[in-house]
Amino acid sequence: MRRTWVKRVLAVHGALFLLFIYAPIVMVVVYSFNSNPINMMIWSGFTFDWYWTIFGYPTQLNEQTLYVDSTDRLLAAVQNSLIVATSTTTISTVLGTMTALALYRYRFRAQRFYQGLLYMPMVMPDIVLGIALLVFFVSFGMALGLISIIIGHCTFLISYVFVVVSARLAGMDDTLEQASADLGANEWVTFRRITLPQILPGVIGGALLAFIISMDDLVITYFISGVDSTTLPVFIYGMLRRGVKPEINAIATIMLMLSFTIATLGLYFRRRH
């Protein structure tokens, strides 16, 4: 008796929890197909027009409304975001993996301290990191632009990659590298044929994480982006400040799909190894 009662409460609790997390996201996706240009909360028919709008195609809706923000600027922001995300992913994956390997392989003084320093950027408030980076770039007279954003992102994304790859390394059987050396492979061959394949899921996971965080970062980027180096999140933020427009929903839905794809890819690589 009591047990079925407890079960029911738990089931309701579970349902509410999922609703709480996913309802807003579902709403955004649904709204992105709503053809009502005035009030997105009232359903007035299904349409793809918001998607056409953000890619700059003329539609019935944008004739009636004044919502056509500059598509060129949106696309430029997307392009900036992609440039930043791919560069930072590459740099932070290489450096983060190298750091993880060095800390795994060598024992040296103040190792724990060094490890602590690597975790720091992950727990530091974004605002603080943003201000610090801004002050740093300004004092060195560096122009704010894509380069400053890339450097800024790398400072904390290296930490993320480091953590993910370190976890993978900790689970690796270190006699594998020794067996490879024993069989005549030098350090480089051992790295390429044994170590790298062993930690690859971690490296790919770290890279995907870095990519998503970089694509998504608003606070830090907001501080260190120049006038003509707006990234997608900064652009959207700017758009919102001039009122919530329905295209936002379409943009959010597309970003959601992208994140989904990347996460699925990540899971797929996890599985395969």
Add this chain to the structure above:
Amino acid sequence: MSGEEEARNQQTPIAEVREAVKRFAATEGGVITALDGVSLKVQPREFVTLLGPSGCGKTTLLRVISGLEELDAGEVLIAGEPMTTVPPHRRPVNTVFQNYALFPHLSVGDNVGYGLDVAGVPRRQRNTRVGEVLERIGLGGFEPRRPDQLSGGQRQRVALARAIINRPSLLLLDEPLSALDRNLRQSMQLELKTLQHDLGISFLFVTHDQEEALTMSDRVAVLNKGRIEQVGTPEAHYHRPATRFVAEFIGDGALFSGRIEGPTEDPVLVTGDGLRLAVALGTTVNQVATLLLRPEHLEAAPEAPDAAFGVIEVRLKQSVFLGASRKFVCCLANGATVTAAPTGAGAQALSRVAPGELVRLAYRRDQPHLILGADDGT
């Protein structure tokens, strides 16, 4: 020393370890001396076993030879060449690791072929040799399998195949059989021995199983707390152990420590609690010594034993059936246990004794080995 053995000692050893010292920093502070001045030679085509309890430094000694561990003092020579500055990948030895260390992301064929691949052997030749080696160890056609699709015994064979494919002059084997069940283990012991003979290379084999060491080796080195206690043939270890530790570690038997006393024509060993055991004639009196009574030395005492025999009075505790024979576990007056495993008529005489009864056992006084010198307490 046999003629063959003498001839061996004339050659340059395949591997030689001189006064090796290896210390590790313990995590809880202080140092662990894993190797404490170890010297050992392995001759060409020789099967040498390192035997010792867990933690005595067996793995460390192998790792020092393969170059995975650097020495704090002493040196390693392979084929007469000092190895101090030679990295592991340039040493002509290969290892079968304690946990096998198969590469999980590579197939069996790629695992076995790894040594050839890094040496740049052409593909076709490499495939042929991988096929041959797998065939040789009874895993023909297993190339496409993954290590996680193999049984423990098969993994062990793959590790072996991977280590011999480069034709090392010395193969290091770190307890390769310890994870296998008893039957598999015994057949693998024979197979390894045959393999070593066919390949014509030296094996340095690690085990903590004394039976395995005795059945497989040309020579055994008993290691204890980072030191070598004794190096020699299995027979020498069994019949003439150099220390109490070796005597305890190898074979069954009861050990009695005490002083040699009495007239020269009837020397006896007197233990701390007054037990008197006859020892071989000619033993120097007034010195400390340890007597090793093996089960096969003991039999039921004749009615009137002559001076060639030592006699002890014991109470039979139990008689244990061993298949082909029987052993009799007995208890001495001071509580110590001795086991007798007589053959033939001696066994029949003891079979008639009921557990709990008193019985007299005898041994030829010149048979049991006497370890002279102070009891080292280990």
